[in-house]
Amino acid sequence: MGTAQVVKVGRPISPFRARATVLSRKLWNIGLQVAHNRTAMIGLIILVFFTFLAFAAPWIAPYGPLQAVTDAFPLSPPDALHPFGTNQFDYDIYSQVIWGTQISLIVGVLAATVASVIGTAVGLVSGFIGGWIDEVMMRFNDVVLSIPWLVLMIVVAARLNYLDLVGIILVIGLTGWSVTARVVRTQVLSLKERMFVERGRMIGSSNAHIVLRHIFPNAFPLIFANTILTVAVSILSESVLAFLNLSVKNNVSWGRVIAEAYQHDALTIGMAAWIIVPGLCIVFLVFGFYLFGYALDEILNPRLRRR
Amino acid sequence: MVARRLVNAGITIFGIICLNYLLIRLMPGDPSLSIVPRDPKFRGFRDYVIAFFGLDRPQWEQFGIYLQKLFTLDWGTSYQYRRPVADILFHDLGWTLLLVGTSTVITILIGIAIGSYAAVRRGKPFDFVSTGLGIFLYGMPIFWLGLVLQSLFRKNSVVQGWIPWWPTLPTSGYFDDRLIPWNWDLLHVSDAFLHLLLPAATLSLGTLAGISLVMRNSLIDVMTEDFVTTARAKGLSPRQVLRRHILPNGMPPMVSLIALDIAFVLGGAYQVEIIFRYQGIGFRTIEAIGSLDYPLLQFIIVIGGVAVVLANLVSDFLLLWLDPRIKIS
Numbered sequence: 164m165g166t167a168q169v170v171k172v173g174r175p176i177s178p179f180r181a182r183a184t185v186l187s188r189k190l191w192n193i194g195l196q197v198a199h200n201r202t203a204m205i206g207l208i209i210l211v212f213f214t215f216l217a218f219a220a221p222w223i224a225p226y227g228p229l230q231a232v233t234d235a236f237p238l239s240p241p242d243a244l245h246p247f248g249t250n251q252f253d254y255d256i257y258s259q260v261i262w263g264t265q266i267s268l269i270v271g272v273l274a275a276t277v278a279s280v281i282g283t284a285v286g287l288v289s290g291f292i293g294g295w296i297d298e299v300m301m302r303f304n305d306v307v308l309s310i311p312w313l314v315l316m317i318v319v320a321a322r323l324n325y326l327d328l329v330g331i332i333l334v335i336g337l338t339g340w341s342v343t344a345r346v347v348r349t350q351v352l353s354l355k356e357r358m359f360v361e362r363g364r365m366i367g368s369s370n371a372h373i374v375l376r377h378i379f380p381n382a383f384p385l386i387f388a389n390t391i392l393t394v395a396v397s398i399l400s401e402s403v404l405a406f407l408n409l410s411v412k413n414n415v416s417w418g419r420v421i422a423e424a425y426q427h428d429a430l431t432i433g434m435a436a437w438i439i440v441p442g443l444c445i446v447f448l449v450f451g452f453y454l455f456g457y458a459l460d461e462i463l464n465p466r467l468r469r470r
Numbered sequence: 471m472v473a474r475r476l477v478n479a480g481i482t483i484f485g486i487i488c489l490n491y492l493l494i495r496l497m498p499g500d501p502s503l504s505i506v507p508r509d510p511k512f513r514g515f516r517d518y519v520i521a522f523f524g525l526d527r528p529q530w531e532q533f534g535i536y537l538q539k540l541f542t543l544d545w546g547t548s549y550q551y552r553r554p555v556a557d558i559l560f561h562d563l564g565w566t567l568l569l570v571g572t573s574t575v576i577t578i579l580i581g582i583a584i585g586s587y588a589a590v591r592r593g594k595p596f597d598f599v600s601t602g603l604g605i606f607l608y609g610m611p612i613f614w615l616g617l618v619l620q621s622l623f624r625k626n627s628v629v630q631g632w633i634p635w636w637p638t639l640p641t642s643g644y645f646d647d648r649l650i651p652w653n654w655d656l657l658h659v660s661d662a663f664l665h666l667l668l669p670a671a672t673l674s675l676g677t678l679a680g681i682s683l684v685m686r687n688s689l690i691d692v693m694t695e696d697f698v699t700t701a702r703a704k705g706l707s708p709r710q711v712l713r714r715h716i717l718p719n720g721m722p723p724m725v726s727l728i729a730l731d732i733a734f735v736l737g738g739a740y741q742v743e744i745i746f747r748y749q750g751i752g753f754r755t756i757e758a759i760g761s762l763d764y765p766l767l768q769f770i771i772v773i774g775g776v777a778v779v780l781a782n783l784v785s786d787f788l789l790l791w792l793d794p795r796i797k798i799s
Contacts, residue, residue: 302478306485309778310493313737313752314771317759318493395609402611403741407756421614430621435628438621442614449609457605 196462203458209451213444217264226255228262228415247436251427259415260441266416267448270332271398277336278397279343279390286347287382291355291374301348308341316400320409331410335400339393346389350382357381384463391456395449402445417441472790479783486775491536494768501525501549501762523549523764536768546765550758555765558754559773565644566750570739572666573673578728581678585685586720590712592690601686604679612676612738616745619668640665642747669746676738677731684727689720722793729785733778 176184197203216223229252242248247256289300307315315338323330354360355378363373404410405418406425424437502525506516520526524535539546545555584604588597622629623639630636645662692698693716701715702708740752747753751770758767 302481302485305478305482305779306489306775308733309482309486309775309782310489310771311733311736311740311752311755311774311778313740314755314759314774315493317756318497321497321499321759399609399611403613406611406613407744418611421617425617430617430624435621438614438617442611442618445614446606446610450606453605453609 193462197459200458200462202454203462206451206454206456206458209447210455213264213268213448213451216261217268220261220265224258224261226258228259229254229413230258247440248434251423254415256420256437256440259420260417260444263415263417263420263441264444264448266328266411266414267398267401267445269328270335270401270411270416271394271448271452273332274335274339274397274401275390275393277332278339278393279386281336282340282343283347283379283382283386285340285344287351287374287379289344290348290351291370291378297348300344304341304344307338308345312338312400313403316404317407317409320404326410326412328411328414331401331404334404335397339397339400343386343389343393347382347386350385351378354378354381385460388456388460388463391452391459395452395456398445398449398452417445472787475783475786479779482779483776486779487537487540487772490768490771490775491533494764494771495529495532497759497762499762501764525764540769540772545769548758548763548766550761550763550766555769558766559751559769562750562754563773565748566739566743566752569666569669569673569742569748569750570735573670573677573739574728574735576670576674577678577681580674581681582685582724584678585682586689586712586717588682588686589689589693589716589720590708592693597686601683604683606679607675608679608683610676611741612672613741613745615676616669616672616742619672620745623668639668641668644748644750665748669742669748672745673735673738673742676742677735680731680734681724681728685720685724688723689716692716692719695719722789725785725788725792729781732781736774736778 197207247260249255285300285304289297316334319338320326320331320334323334326334359377360373363377368376401410401416402418402421405416406422408419408422410416410419418441420441421438424434424441429435429437502516502519502523506512506519524532527535543556545559547553548555548558551558584600588600591597620641621627623637624641625638627636627638630638640661642665644665645658698711698715701711706714736752739750740756742748743750743752744756751774754766755770755774757763758770
């Protein structure tokens with residue numbers, strides 16, 4: 164880590180300011196390590212590219228996500244005006260792919276956040292309290308992990324019936340927390356045995372205080388890196404659900420574009436790009452999150468690598 | 471230790487059975503619709519069907535009947551196929567096991583080979599390429615991979631224009647429709663093998679990366695241990711060090727990973743079965759969800775869950791046998 168700097172004694176500094184200083188220095192260090200890590204940078208560049216695409220979609224995409232074009236027939240193959248052709252409703256596929264970035268990113272990030280929050284809460288409680296509560300939670304976790312995840316998601320998605328953006332985020336978030344819970348629990352079990360927890364107990368800190376102020380901050384780097392990997396998984400889940408026609412109804416996502424292409428036999432009618440391009444987008448975005456997540460994991464949790 | 475594992479597995483299976491019932495009944499829709507058309511003039515018949523299948527009884531009573539049927543192996547008749555659920559399940563299970571089994575064996579063999587070679591050549595081009603490619607494949611939606619492979623190997627595919635001898639492989643079903651009914655002769659077996667190629671390749675490619683990446687990391691972890699240095703110091707060849715010291719110690723994490731992966735592989739198998747119209751457990755499950763075929767659905771999901779639990783149990787025992795140190799902790 165960075166060089167320790169002596170803070171001048173005498174000049175009073177508010178505890179908030181002190182904490183902010185420490186935090187910003189830590190973040191700066193992590194930033195430097197990321198900048199010097201080739202894997203992390205490749206991942207980051209991919210992520211920045213897609214984030215840009217998502218934000219700039221209204222300006223880059225020539226047509227709206229669900230806007231019929233006037234200068235081509237439905238299902239017309241690629242030409243100069245429509246680089247990937249048009250689909251069965253006469254929507255421009257090139258524009259659809261660009262707009263699809265938004266849904267994939269939003270769903271991926273928010274669903275992973277939901278899953279991480281639930282998983283972290285379960286992992287913290289289960290690992291710290293232990294006893295029968297841990298037993299019950301972990302058995303429930305086993306059950307959720309054992310039921311094929313695709314079935315679990317489809318059933319929950321079917322229950323919600325009409326899926327809007329919030330719906331699909333909840334479906335993926337509510338079914339995807341089990342792995343996080345397990346990872347966090349393992350980490351908490353080892354943190355619980357550390358000296359600072361015992362010290363906290365000695366001076367009479369409450370359990371809530373120990374968990375929130377000592378265990379959680381120490382587990383946070385792991386949780387954060389894990390969340391980024393969960394984003395990748397969530398994006399994949401969304402694409403599978405969309406392919407099964409179970410995603411956001413009134414918007415376009417990559418999985419849905421592939422589903423429509425598949426239903427209209429894009430390959431036989433000479434519109435391979437219709438299937439290939441959105442698929443490649445998913446692959447690259449997920450690749451970016453994986454690369455960044457793994458590299459960050461190595462930077463944030465160096466001890467785990469050198470077991 | 472062993473007893474505890476067994477009890478836990480039992481509890482988990484019971485949990486799956488309960489959650490499964492809850493999940494299915496929570497799904498919206500009217501299951502009788504897969505038997506009776508939606509038309510007012512069939513209302514009487516519909517009421518009769520609902521009463522016949524006991525769908526009008528209180529939930530706890532239905533749950534009791536469900537448990538009783540589950541344990542007495544009297545699994546009832548599918549609404550949609552009008553055939554005994556057990557027959558359908560065992561027929562499909564065989565085909566799914568063939569698909570998942572083939573691809574798991576392929577994946578484990580190739581994954582371990584690639585992973586250990588990458589670990590040995592750490593930091594060299596092979597390691598860099600295989601790891602990068604691995605993460606890339608790991609992020610590929612399996613259904614999309616299946617579509618791409620289909621497009622490459624279908625009749626008149628683009629590749630055939632460039633390479634004349636490029637093969638055409640069947641892309642749907644488990645054997646050619648013209649060969650129905652199934653017989654155990656060379657013609658059927660070879661045809662089933664051809665039909666298995668693409669689905670198994672898709673599933674293997676989709677799950678290969680997980681195995682090879684973990685194998686690589688696990689071996690690299692072991693390589694930093696002191697006993698490896700000792701083995702080198704006493705003059706063993708690199709090959710001997712790898713085979714006698716590194717591999718045996720790198721295997722245990724792999725065993726638990728492969729077992730944990732079964733759930734993931736099943737999820738992938740569901741996608742592959744849909745894309746390739748390979749009518750195994752996954753294909754049938756998705757179909758049954760669509761038509762709310764309660765009898766079929768409730769046992770088909772339990773089978774998947776129980777398979778995962780059993781795989782984990784087997785891996786636990788395998789680990790105990792492979793690594794006696796675990797007993798102590």
